[in-house]
Amino acid sequence: MSDEEIERFEEERELELYREYRDVLPMFSYVVETERRFYLANRVDVHRREDGWVEVELVDAWVWDMFRPARFVSHVRVMTRRDVNVEELSRRDDVMPEEPPLSV
Secondary structure (H helix, E strand, O other): HHHHHHHHHHHHHHHHHHHHHHHHHEEEEEEEEEEOOOOOOOOOOEEEOOOOOOOEEEEEEEEEEOOOOOOOOEEEEEEEEEOOEEEEOOHHHHHHHHHHHOOO
């Protein structure tokens, strides 16, 4: 495979992932962003531990990861020492912008 073919493949996978995200967004209540992953979830519990770790538990979640074959997960536990961003979605967030064009 040429570099151009690999780049095109990755662009197509990213566009597929964006379309899936757009389609599943209305099913979730929260957006969760960690230093490694981006999630949609219906329940989020964040616990700051005394040892400096932050424990994030997600229930009924979807993971933004184009290389993961199954993006829906029932339970996720994330341990981090970095920032975690949790946002509650409003119903107006259900409206997604037009999909980005593929690069040529």
